[in-house]
Amino acid sequence: NDPSIPPPDKQTIDALKKYFGHAHFRPMQWKIVRSILKERRDNCCIMATGYGKSLCYQFPSVYTGGTTVVISPLISLMEDQVLGLHVANIPACFLGSAQKDKADVMRNLMRGVYRVVYITPEYAAGGAGESVLKDLDKKIGITLIAIDEAHCVSQWGHDFRSSYRTLGKIRDMLPDVPIMAVTATATPEVKSDICQSLGLRNPQITMTSFDRQNLFLEVLGKSNIQHDLKSLMKETSRRFYYEFDGPTIVYCPTRKETENVGQALKGMGVKCEIYHAGLSNEKRKEVHHRFIRDELQCIVATVAFGMGIDKHDVRRIIHYGAPKDIESYYQEIGRAGRDGMNSSCHVFYSPKDFITNRYFLNDITSERFRQHKAQMISKMEKYLATTKCRRRMILSHFDKNCKSSVSGTSQCCDNCVEKLRAASRAGLSTHVLTTAQMNQDTLVDYSKEAQLMLNAVKMTEERFGLGVPVMLLIGSTNQKLPNNCYKMKIYGNGRHRSEKWWKAFARVLKQEDMLAESKAGGYGNSKFSYMLTVLSTKGRNWLNKSLMSDGKAVEFK
Ligand code: ADP
DSSP: OOTTSOOOOHHHHHHIIIIIOOSSOOHHHHHHHHHHHHHOOOEEEEOOTTSOHHHHHHHHHHHHTOEEEEEOSOHHHHHHHHHHHHHTTOOEEEESTTOSSHHHHHHHHHTTOOSEEEEOHHHHHSHHHHHHHHHHHHHTOEEEEEETTGGGGOTTSSSOOHHHHGGGHHHHHSTTSOEEEEESOOOHHHHHHHHHHTTOSSOEEEEOOOOOTTEEEEEEEOOOHHHHHHTTOEEOSSTTOEEOSSOEEEEOSSHHHHHHHHHHHHHTTOOEEEEOTTSOHHHHHHHHHHHHTTSOSEEEEOTTSOTTOOOSOOOEEEEESOOSOHHHHHHHHTTSOTTSSOEEEEEEEOTTHHHHHHHGGGGOOOHHHHHHHHHHHHHHHHHHHOSSOHHHHHHHHHOTTOOOSSTTSTTTBHHHHHHHHHHHHTTOOGGGOOHHHHTOGGGSOOHHHHHHHHHHHHHTTTOSOSHHHHHHHHTOOOTTSOGGGGGSTTTTTTTTSOHHHHHHHHHHHHHTTSEEEEEEEOOTTOOOEEEEEEEOHHHHHHHHHHHHTTTOOOOOO
8 A cells, every 4th residue: 555645534435335345445446546536637557457447437436426438449348337337326328329218318418317438439539429528528527537448549559449549639628537548458668658649647657567376377389179178178077078177268360260179179078159250249249148157168269259258257268379469468368367266378389370470460561560560479479489487478578677476386387387397306395496596597407408409400401390300309200200310329319208399399499599490492483482490500509519518418598
């Protein structure tokens, strides 16, 4: 709690209990609510999912008997919120072209009946909406204008919507009404863009920690849908029947893939449905409601299943295929564990997934924006390939000075778990490991494996992708392995690890700039080009040094 801010008085707490059923404000909530009630100040609130954003903009008008206008991008989300407010005996409505009983609603609105009014950004910035807002302010005075999902204002964010861009004119239209921009995800760039484009005046900026401590993060290689997903499920008493251990969302990059995954899961006996923008509104609503009522265990969806998911006990978010970028990913996994209970987030990916993601970059005409998007994609690639703490990597994307108390523990991510295991194998008690020790990458020494991998690439004359060098290491008898490989000294020397492990390890070596890719083929009339795995200069130098030292481990950093 901020000692410079006086605590709420009894009357305020009574209203909080009466209308919202909470005994206390969360510290940031009170700071924001107070600044509206006492100072009519503009606010930019960046709050992790589940912190309680809606209370911040709903409370002021409920308390004073005024009207708050909330601009929100999704009609279904607004309908849910209006329903929730009605249940709490707070008069609220949705205003827009799709709304019924228009005349009645309008009359009540101008008489100040509603405490909270929801509108879409299109309506707010359109001619009809403009005159309604002006009229409303003249007649009863608007307490506050809240702009939900405010990151949609910014081109530098992950979910830019052009209708949000025009919301800047609200400030000119209603100069004396405080504006509150709210979002769960904003980098420092996006935050400045929000404040600037909405014309916020000396806004109070509030940022909760981005750290969702109840989410465990994991990244896995993608092979076969059934096989991959089975690893996250348990077998039920019926033979061949599987289930997730809680409500689950599986995100896929395309509609086609949702169908493939949906079919595979149904084949395993999982109660699931698919969800994407190609389905009718009714169908989508039905699927959403069945999921909320736990009639479905799992939804297999594209990112169209996003904002407005009103389910607090989602236990798993699985991305089957690489997510688009870190910000979207953070937003998507934010839908897990909103009730605060432990939940987990898994990505199954193959490096090939990025080919499609990169392909769409060609459609962007602005060079600066294209570069920005390309950077966002590479950051995601780095996240997937990293051997360091994944939580810290995501958090530092939003806040350079981030701290997480779960980093380095078994509740954090797969890499931290791996480090704990390695430390325990090395005889260190996991209990005495401090965060500082966890961050020493020397705890896991993979130099022997790095030497084997680089040597396999060298011995096969850098003429192949990853398949052949890896087959050589694991001592494969696959026909694709050239005959001369069987006689090589390193044939089978990497048998102690799986094919999947070696491929994942090679990707790490690429990230560390020890291995590189070189394009081959595509000559003459041939359309087909492919990627060879080759040694980088750094990798070549390191390998020579490590071979000279007679196989003894050499640090490659
Ligand atoms: P967000 O929009 O930030 O994701 P919500 O507004 O949906 O979060 O709130 C998340 C949950 O936190 C809801 O169940 C809400 O009832 C609860 N909540 C909000 N404020 C408080 C509070 N002051 N005390 C206890 N619970 C709260």
